[in-house]
Structures are given as structure tokens and as C-alpha cells.
Amino acid sequence: MQRLIHxxxxxxxxxxxxxxxxxxxxxxxxxxxxxxxxxxxxxxFSDDAAFYISxxxxxxxxxxxxxxxxxxPLPKDGQIANDVFQFICGNGESYTRDEVIDTGAGGQxxxxxxxxxxxxxxxxxxxxxxxxxxxxxxxxxxTIHAGQESSRKHDQLRASSDxxxxxxxxxxxxxxxxxxxxxxxKPALLFVGNELGKIGCFIERSGADAQPPEGxxxxxxxxxxxxxxxxxxxxPHYFHMSAVPAFEPGSGKFQGFRGVxxxxxxxxxxxxxxxxxxxxxxxxxxxxxxxxxxxxxERGRAENALxxxxxxxxxxxxxxxxxxxxxxxxxxxxxxxxxxxLNEKYTDYADDILKSGRHLLSLIDAMLETAQxxxxxxxxxxxxxxxxxxxxxxxxxxxxRAEAKNLDVSKTAVQTGWxxxxxxxxxxxxxxxxxxxxxxxxxxxxxxxxxxxxxxRDGVPVAGITVWDTGIGIPPEMHNKIxxxxxxxxxxxxxxxxxxxxxxGLHISKRLAELMQGSLRLQxxxxxxxxxxLELPLVSTP
Ligand code: ADP
Numbered sequence: 341m342q343r344l345i346h347x348x349x350x351x352x353x354x355x356x357x358x359x360x361x362x363x364x365x366x367x368x369x370x371x372x373x374x375x376x377x378x379x380x381x382x383x384x385f386s387d388d389a390a391f392y393i394s395x396x397x398x399x400x401x402x403x404x405x406x407x408x409x410x411x412x413p414l415p416k417d418g419q420i421a422n423d424v425f426q427f428i429c430g431n432g433e434s435y436t437r438d439e440v441i442d443t444g445a446g447g448q449x450x451x452x453x454x455x456x457x458x459x460x461x462x463x464x465x466x467x468x469x470x471x472x473x474x475x476x477x478x479x480x481x482x483t484i485h486a487g488q489e490s491s492r493k494h495d496q497l498r499a500s501s502d503x504x505x506x507x508x509x510x511x512x513x514x515x516x517x518x519x520x521x522x523x524x525x526k527p528a529l530l531f532v533g534n535e536l537g538k539i540g541c542f543i544e545r546s547g548a549d550a551q552p553p554e555g556x557x558x559x560x561x562x563x564x565x566x567x568x569x570x571x572x573x574x575x576p577h578y579f580h581m582s583a584v585p586a587f588e589p590g591s592g593k594f595q596g597f598r599g600v601x602x603x604x605x606x607x608x609x610x611x612x613x614x615x616x617x618x619x620x621x622x623x624x625x626x627x628x629x630x631x632x633x634x635x636x637x638e639r640g641r642a643e644n645a646l647x648x649x650x651x652x653x654x655x656x657x658x659x660x661x662x663x664x665x666x667x668x669x670x671x672x673x674x675x676x677x678x679x680x681x682l683n684e685k686y687t688d689y690a691d692d693i694l695k696s697g698r699h700l701l702s703l704i705d706a707m708l709e710t711a712q713x714x715x716x717x718x719x720x721x722x723x724x725x726x727x728x729x730x731x732x733x734x735x736x737x738x739x740x741r742a743e744a745k746n747l748d749v750s751k752t753a754v755q756t757g758w759x760x761x762x763x764x765x766x767x768x769x770x771x772x773x774x775x776x777x778x779x780x781x782x783x784x785x786x787x788x789x790x791x792x793x794x795x796x797r798d799g800v801p802v803a804g805i806t807v808w809d810t811g812i813g814i815p816p817e818m819h820n821k822i823x824x825x826x827x828x829x830x831x832x833x834x835x836x837x838x839x840x841x842x843x844x845g846l847h848i849s850k851r852l853a854e855l856m857q858g859s860l861r862l863q864x865x866x867x868x869x870x871x872x873x874l875e876l877p878l879v880s881t882p
């Protein structure tokens with residue numbers, strides 16, 4: 341069975357030969373011989389060539405041996421195919437057609453290409469037709485295979501890339517992969533026929549507009565050019581575009597570009613975020629640096645101011661002390677009546693002058709000391725000292741005053757053998773301050789005492805020396821303020837017999853404790869006494 345797969349006008353027919361009598365419409369034996377001679381003269385068939393020769397009416401007069409192998413049996417009506425004959429009679433030209441010969445029973449079909457040439461006499465009357473068959477199954481199979489290969493590669497390319505596109509020689513899109521639809525929010529097909537610029541544009545990594553890659557205008561391959569497409573919500577989608585030019589086989593004519601895009605949006609976003617974080621970090625670092633410089637400048641200014649203040653106070657206290665010493669000396673001489681009797685009134689005045697002078701002197705001393713400890717202008721003499729000795733020394737200084745108020749001091753004696761690292765003079769000064777306050781702010785017949793504890797602060801072992809009393813106590817809201825300069829409790833004056841308190845003792849004590857790498861802590865409730873604990877680095881215990 342024969343099936344027509346393709347037909348069309350082809351090569352020019354072999355030139356008709358001269359010398360045959362025209363108008364023969366019925367080929368007889370003589371005509372056939374002449375026809376065969378003519379064909380043999382014009383067409384150089386090989387021995388196994390498959391061909392037929394028909395008369396002018398299309399009736400097949402001759403078939404070669406090879407005909408059966410290539411085409412099969414002769415058609416039942418013995419005529420050449422109707423469409424072939426019609427074309428040749430109508431156009432007077434040769435005719436080519438492709439046929440698929442079904443070999444039946446599941447066998448592979450055979451592809452045959454046939455060329456049908458009309459033969460004319462001098463008067464252009466048709467003498468007959470020569471049909472030549474060529475088995476092209478091998479070539480067709482190779483073409484089909486090549487086509488499948490190329491379409492498979494095409495599919496792989498589409499599948500592996502985020503974006504696939506093709507441009508024709510005019511730069512118009514001829515193909516755009518479906519994934520572009522998701523981004524653009526319109527079917528990708530709608531963009532076919534438009535230029536690439538319709539779906540996006542080339543940019544620099546900085547985001548600035550860029551010219552299309554050089555290869556584009558030069559018809560050369562290019563790689564990883566950055567292309568941005570605006571998504572349906574306005575958000576950018578970045579692609580690394582690569583493409584190769586396509587050229588017509590044989591002529592080498594430029595046909596367009598075939599390209600792919602790799603979506604690098606997430607990578608760009610991550611890079612941008614990292615860049616932004618780095619920028620912010622740099623800004624913060626710069627701000628911190630500026631702040632540090634500012635602080636250094638301010639600290640320098642503050643240190644200068646403090647130094648100036650200390651120097652001023654030292655000078656002033658010296659200047660004040662000189663006349664004050666004279667006032668104290670002379671008023672004392674008057675109260676002692678060294679140079680003769682004074683009436684009672686003058687003696688009282690002299691006594692007042694002496695008291696006020698002494699108060700003034702203690703004020704000057706305390707202020708100078710405060711200025712020194714605040715300005716860290718204190719020379720430290722750190723030693724390993726025995727706590728027991730330290731406490732005994734301090735207690736002995738306040739003992740008389742305590743006994744004068746009938747305070748129970750039996751709990752001030754401690755025996756530990758512990759050693760702390762401290763400046764002996766400064767540590768004694770702090771303990772004397774605390775003990776003096778304990779005596780001062782405890783009513784007669786109360787009690788004062790000392791306790792020793794061990795603790796660890798920031799990983800450092802410390803010894804706590806707690807001075808406690810059963811005195812008036814300190815309200816919680818005052819606990820922080822009490823260590824500030826010139827801060828005194830409401831009822832402080834009532835308990836200050838000597839009238840020498842100015843609210844600097846605790847401030848100085850805390851600063852001194854800190855200078856010795858220690859601390860000063862308070863626990864107290866009004867009416868339940870107070871506990872001040874001086875902590876100092878513990879060096880050893882027995
Ligand atoms: P001053 O004793 O000269 O007033 P301080 O700095 O030593 O100055 O004390 C500040 C204030 O803290 C005191 O005026 C007093 O109100 C309160 N204070 C200190 N120690 C005690 C204590 N042991 N009991 C009750 N109040 C105290």
C-alpha cells in the first residue's frame with residue numbers, strides 16, 4: 341500500500357529529445373523502444389535503480405528490476421499515480437514526492453522519494469513519464485533522530501533554566517518560557533513578538549541602568565549579564581542572562597539569540613542584606629568611635645576640672661587654716677585665761693569662738709579629703725593586714741565615746757586571724773567613720789558590735805567587716821542617697837552632740853573602700869538599727 345506524504349514541483353525535466361514523431365497517444369512496441377532509448381540516453385540509471393517508464397497516457401510500460409525492491413508490486417491499474425500524472429499534464433514540469441511505504445505486520449515503514457520526469461518531443465507533446473524511486477529511510481531516520489535529540493536538549497534547557505527565551509534576527513521574542521508568566525503576571529506568550537526590553541532591562545550590580553551586553557550587538561555569546569524584571573507587585577526579580585547567537589546552517593546568516601536566565605533574586609537579596617548589615621555596623625562603629633572620642637575629650641575635661649578643683653581646695657584650705665589656727669589658738673588661750681581673768685560673758689564667747697573654729701576646721705579637712713578621694717588623689721599603701729588588729733585599733737578610738745553613752749560594746753571584740761589586702765590607715769579611717777556613726781546614732785544603753793563574714797564577689801573572695809548598732813536606723817528610700825555628698829538624715833542633727841557632722845563621712849568611706857578594691861554596703865530599717873559592711877579582698881584565713 342502506498343501513501344502520499346509530500347509532493348511539489350521539483351527540478352527541471354530532462355530535455356526532450358529530437359527526431360520522434362509527435363502526437364503518439366498509444367505507445368506500441370516501437371514507441372516503447374524509442375522511449376527506452378531516449379531514457380537510456382538522457383538518464384544514467386544504475387543497474388539496481390528502481391524506475392518505471394509510462395506512455396503519454398500514464399500507463400506504465402516498463403519497470404526496472406529494482407522497482408519491486410524499493411516500491412513493491414505494480415499498481416493494480418497499471419497507471420502512474422493520478423496526482424503525479426495530473427501535475428505533469430497540467431504543468432509540464434517534473435514532480436517530486438515523498439511516500440511512506442508501509443511494510444505491514446509491525447515492520448518499520450520505508451521512506452521513498454520519487455522523481456517523475458515528463459519526456460516531450462520537439463513539438464512539446466508528451467512522450468511519456470520516467471519515474472525514479474530512491475529509498476531514503478536511512479536519511480529520514482537520521483533526521484528524525486537529530487530532531488528528537490535537539491528537542492530533548494531544548495526541553496532539558498527549558499527545565500534546567502529559570503527563564504528560557506529566543507529572539508529572532510530583529511531582536512523580537514519568538515519564545516519565552518512559562519516561568520516568565522509567574523513573574524510578569526501575564527501569559528508569557530503575550531510577550532512574543534516584543535523586544536526583550538518589554539519584559540525587563542539590563543542593569544549594573546549597583547542597580548544603575550546598563551547597556552545590553554556587547555555580545556548582543558556583535559552577535560556573540562554573552563554570559564551572566566544582569567537582567568531585572570518587575571514582578572506583578574512591583575518587586576524586582578534578578579536574572580543572570582546568558583545567550584548564544586544562532587546562525588543559519590550553510591549561509592551563516594544571523595537568525596537571532598537563544599538564551600537562558602538564572603534567577604539570582606534571593607542571592608542578590610542576601611548580598612544586599614549582608615551589605616546593609618555591614619553598612620549599619622560600620623555606621624554604628626563610627627558612631628561608637630565618635631562617642632568614645634567625645635567621652636575621652638569630656639573625661640579629659642572633667643579630670644582637668646577635678647584636678648583644678650582639688651588644687652583650688654588644697655590652696656584654699658591652706659589659706660583658711662592659717663588664720664583659723666590663729667583664731668583657735670587665741671580663743672583657746674582666752675578660755676584657758678592664760679593672760680589673766682575674763683568676765684563670764686567673754687569666757688562664753690571665747691568658748692563659742694573655739695567650738696565654731698574647730699567645726700570650721702573639721703569642715704575644711706572633710707572637704708579637702710572629699711576632693712582628694714573623688715579625684716582619686718589618694719596614695720594607696722596596700723598591705724596584707726590582720727583584721728583583728730585593724731578592728732581593735734578602730735574600736736579603741738571610739739571606745740570612750742561609746743562608754744560615755746553607756747553603750748554595750750562587748751560584741752566589738754573579734755578574733756579571726758584573717759588577713760585582708762588594704763591600706764591600714766584608710767581601712768582604719770573607714771571603720772572609725774562607721775563606728776562613730778554607730779555610736780552617734782544609737783541612744784544611750786543601746787549596743788554596737790562587729791561581725792566578720794566571708795563571701796565571694798565577682799569570683800574574688802572578700803572579708804566583710806560589719807559594724808552594727810541598735811540605733812535609729814535608716815529608711816529604705818535613703819539607702820542609696822546616704823552615700824552621696826552632704827546627705828544627712830532628718831534626725832541627724834538631733835544626734836550630733838558635737839555638731840561636727842556635715843554628711844561627708846559615708847561618701848568618703850565608700851570611695852575609700854572602692855579605691856582598695858572593696859565596697860561598702862548597708863542594711864537598715866528605721867527603729868531596728870543599722871548594719872554597714874566594709875568588704876575588702878580576703879588574702880588568707882588560718
Ligand atoms: P554625718 O555623720 O556627718 O551626718 P555621714 O555621711 O557619716 O555624715 O552620714 C550621713 C547620714 O547617714 C547621717 O547624717 C545619718 O542620717 C545617716 N547615718 C549614718 N550612719 C548611721 C547609723 N549608724 N545609724 C543611723 N543613721 C546613720
